[in-house]
Amino acid sequence: MANALKRFIPMFDRVLIERAEAMTKTRGGIVIPEKAQQKVLKGMVVAVGPGSRTEKGDLVPLAVKVGDQVLLPEYGGTKVEIEEKEYHLFRESDLLAKIEQ
Amino acid sequence: MANALKRFIPMFDRVLIERAEAMTKTRGGIVIPEKAQQKVLKGMVVAVGPGSRTEKGDLVPLAVKVGDQVLLPEYGGTKVEIEEKEYHLFRESDLLAKIEQ
Amino acid sequence: MANALKRFIPMFDRVLIERAEAMTKTRGGIVIPEKAQQKVLKGMVVAVGPGSRTEKGDLVPLAVKVGDQVLLPEYGGTKVEIEEKEYHLFRESDLLAKIEQ
Amino acid sequence: MANALKRFIPMFDRVLIERAEAMTKTRGGIVIPEKAQQKVLKGMVVAVGPGSRTEKGDLVPLAVKVGDQVLLPEYGGTKVEIEEKEYHLFRESDLLAKIEQ
Amino acid sequence: MANALKRFIPMFDRVLIERAEAMTKTRGGIVIPEKAQQKVLKGMVVAVGPGSRTEKGDLVPLAVKVGDQVLLPEYGGTKVEIEEKEYHLFRESDLLAKIEQ
Amino acid sequence: MANALKRFIPMFDRVLIERAEAMTKTRGGIVIPEKAQQKVLKGMVVAVGPGSRTEKGDLVPLAVKVGDQVLLPEYGGTKVEIEEKEYHLFRESDLLAKIEQ
Amino acid sequence: MANALKRFIPMFDRVLIERAEAMTKTRGGIVIPEKAQQKVLKGMVVAVGPGSRTEKGDLVPLAVKVGDQVLLPEYGGTKVEIEEKEYHLFRESDLLAKIEQ
Numbered sequence: 242m243a244n245a246l247k248r249f250i251p252m253f254d255r256v257l258i259e260r261a262e263a264m265t266k267t268r269g270g271i272v273i274p275e276k277a278q279q280k281v282l283k284g285m286v287v288a289v290g291p292g293s294r295t296e297k298g299d300l301v302p303l304a305v306k307v308g309d310q311v312l313l314p315e316y317g318g319t320k321v322e323i324e325e326k327e328y329h330l331f332r333e334s335d336l337l338a339k340i341e342q
Numbered sequence: 343m344a345n346a347l348k349r350f351i352p353m354f355d356r357v358l359i360e361r362a363e364a365m366t367k368t369r370g371g372i373v374i375p376e377k378a379q380q381k382v383l384k385g386m387v388v389a390v391g392p393g394s395r396t397e398k399g400d401l402v403p404l405a406v407k408v409g410d411q412v413l414l415p416e417y418g419g420t421k422v423e424i425e426e427k428e429y430h431l432f433r434e435s436d437l438l439a440k441i442e443q
Numbered sequence: 444m445a446n447a448l449k450r451f452i453p454m455f456d457r458v459l460i461e462r463a464e465a466m467t468k469t470r471g472g473i474v475i476p477e478k479a480q481q482k483v484l485k486g487m488v489v490a491v492g493p494g495s496r497t498e499k500g501d502l503v504p505l506a507v508k509v510g511d512q513v514l515l516p517e518y519g520g521t522k523v524e525i526e527e528k529e530y531h532l533f534r535e536s537d538l539l540a541k542i543e544q
Numbered sequence: 545m546a547n548a549l550k551r552f553i554p555m556f557d558r559v560l561i562e563r564a565e566a567m568t569k570t571r572g573g574i575v576i577p578e579k580a581q582q583k584v585l586k587g588m589v590v591a592v593g594p595g596s597r598t599e600k601g602d603l604v605p606l607a608v609k610v611g612d613q614v615l616l617p618e619y620g621g622t623k624v625e626i627e628e629k630e631y632h633l634f635r636e637s638d639l640l641a642k643i644e645q
Numbered sequence: 646m647a648n649a650l651k652r653f654i655p656m657f658d659r660v661l662i663e664r665a666e667a668m669t670k671t672r673g674g675i676v677i678p679e680k681a682q683q684k685v686l687k688g689m690v691v692a693v694g695p696g697s698r699t700e701k702g703d704l705v706p707l708a709v710k711v712g713d714q715v716l717l718p719e720y721g722g723t724k725v726e727i728e729e730k731e732y733h734l735f736r737e738s739d740l741l742a743k744i745e746q
Numbered sequence: 747m748a749n750a751l752k753r754f755i756p757m758f759d760r761v762l763i764e765r766a767e768a769m770t771k772t773r774g775g776i777v778i779p780e781k782a783q784q785k786v787l788k789g790m791v792v793a794v795g796p797g798s799r800t801e802k803g804d805l806v807p808l809a810v811k812v813g814d815q816v817l818l819p820e821y822g823g824t825k826v827e828i829e830e831k832e833y834h835l836f837r838e839s840d841l842l843a844k845i846e847q
Numbered sequence: 848m849a850n851a852l853k854r855f856i857p858m859f860d861r862v863l864i865e866r867a868e869a870m871t872k873t874r875g876g877i878v879i880p881e882k883a884q885q886k887v888l889k890g891m892v893v894a895v896g897p898g899s900r901t902e903k904g905d906l907v908p909l910a911v912k913v914g915d916q917v918l919l920p921e922y923g924g925t926k927v928e929i930e931e932k933e934y935h936l937f938r939e940s941d942l943l944a945k946i947e948q
Binding site (some may be wrong): 568595596598599602604605607615617618636637639640641643644645 | 649652654655656657659661692694695698700701702717723725734
Binding site (some may be wrong): 360393394396397400402403405408413415416434437438439440441443 | 450452455457490492493496499521531
């Protein structure tokens with residue numbers, strides 16, 4: 242994994258996601274115009290924070306880890322550029338589901 | 343159950359629902375035009391999260407399980423497509439009732 | 444009680460209510476036009492949830508039970524049709540009062 | 545106290561109030577036109593709920609009891625008709641003061 | 646203190662205040678027109694509630710007592726008339742400061 | 747410190763601040779027109795409340811004391827006049843920083 | 848570090864950040880017009896508060912320290928001038944990530 246990505250530590254319950262590539266062709270090979278390309282709601286976890294913090298300051302570890310495939314909400318997330326590559330930062334509680342491999 | 347569905351793990355207190363089919367004909371066999379078809383508010387639970395999380399990080403198991411029939415609110419829920427089939431993701435607290443079989 | 448109604452289990456602190464019949468005639472027998480009929484704010488509890496849930500997941504039993512007569516707020520409640528009969532689903536905390544028989 | 549009133553049990557921390565009569569004449573006997581009659585903000589407690597409920601489900605008894613004279617806020621309260629007499633339902637926390645006799 | 650005032654018991658954390666008289670003349674004796682009279686933000690505590698209530702129902706005594714001089718916020722407070730004299734009811738948490746004598 | 751100021755006891759977590767004088771001249775001695783004078787965001791603590799109150803009624807002492815220099819937010823604060831001198835009342839949680847001398 | 852900066856103690860969970868310099872030239876040396884310069888979202892921690900405070904008044908130390916590189920949100924933060932140099936004050940919970948060196 243790129244060096245800069247390893248040095249990127251999300252705060253607390255934030256999770257860094259690399260969105261899956263958008264489908265640019267149908268299975269039959271027909272090119273999907275960009276406008277018609279559905280927003281990709283799947284992605285891979287590439288960095289996780291230490292966990293959410295309780296009122297007393299204890300850390301509650303996150304339920305997702307690096308490498309997990311997750312389903313993202315349609316809205317939200319903060320765009321982050323690392324070494325000219327685009328990632329998105331979500332809070333764990335915004336993630337909809339894990340997709341086991 | 344389809345493979346992809348088994349690999350779909352809702353986060354925390356989210357529940358994946360397959361809506362019942364809309365009634366397209368009256369009991370007497372008369373076709374109900376789509377516009378007049380009432381929104382289907384019943385559905386079956388097809389996947390559940392591990393439970394909602396307390397402030398300390400403990401999990402509180404959900405009160406619904408896979409196979410349960412539930413009554414859905416008229417609004418809310420996130421549409422999710424799995425293997426080209428449409429499902430809806432709800433939070434447990436949004437579900438109105440269980441309908442025992 | 445109808446079969447389907449018995450199988451209807453409201454979630455947590457929700458309560459299913461059957462509204463009392465609207466008065467269509469005055470005591471003197473004069474027909475009250477529908478528009479002038481006051482909204483019926485009384486009803487009978489026909490199904491109750493297991494109770495509201497504390498942050499730790501414990502259930503707090505409801506203070507109303509099947510058969511109780513209750514006073515409903517003017518607004519709120521979710522319409523639910525069971526075997527073509529109309530009921531309304533309220534949260535316990537929305538109910539105004541119990542009317543002992 | 546009328547029978548129906550005795551059977552009226554406000555839920556939890558709600559309190560049923562009978563508003564004092566509005567002053568229709570000045571002390572000097574001059575009739576006050578309805579529009580000029582100040583809204584009566586005093587009333588008597590005629591029924592009380594069992595108390596507000598803590599998160600764990602314990603009841604906290606109310607600080608007012610049947611027969612107490614109370615000062616009402618200018619707004620709020622739900623009108624309730626019992627045997628064609630008008631009462632108002634308030635939450636205990638909305639009451640402004642008790643007026644000892 | 647007037648009899649009716651003694652019988653006036655604010656609920657919980659409410660405090661009854663008698664506003665200080667507005668300055669109608671400058672120190673030099675010049676009459677200040679009503680419009681130019683600054684709103685009086687000082688007042689004396691004339692009645693206090695038993696205290697605010699914790700979630701469990703315990704009472705937390707108030708930090709002000711009858712006779713204390715207090716600084717009032719510019720807005721808020723409920724006007725209360727007792728024996729044709731004007732007072733204002735505030736919540737303790739709205740009071741800005743105590744002015745020791 | 748003026749007598750009236752000593753008798754001024756802010757409630758709970760409120761803090762009384764005397765704003766530093768606005769700079770009316772540049773270092774080079776040029777007069778800064780009032781409109782161009784930046785709002786002074788520094789000030790000195792001249793009175794502090796006993797502390798914020800926990801749900802159970804315990805006091806949590808404030809982290810600032812009389813004499814501390816503090817950085818104020820641009821907005822907020824209640825103007826208070828004591829012996830014709832202008833002060834501002836803030837809640838402790840609104841203060842941005844302490845500036846050690 | 849400048850003297851004034853050392854005397855600057857953010858309150859509680861606030862963190863003082865020095866934003867990294869905006870890139871005014873592309874790697875190829877082409878000057879980027881100010882309007883096109885992206886808002887710098889990286890910065891270095893130059894001062895930290897003692898920590899956030901629990902309801903009982905205990906301090907929870909911050910997860911960032913002086914010298915840490917952090918990723919800032921696009922909006923928020925309070926501009927602070929210290930010895931004519933510009934800094935920004937954030938709450939710890941607004942910071943998006945740490946960037947290890």
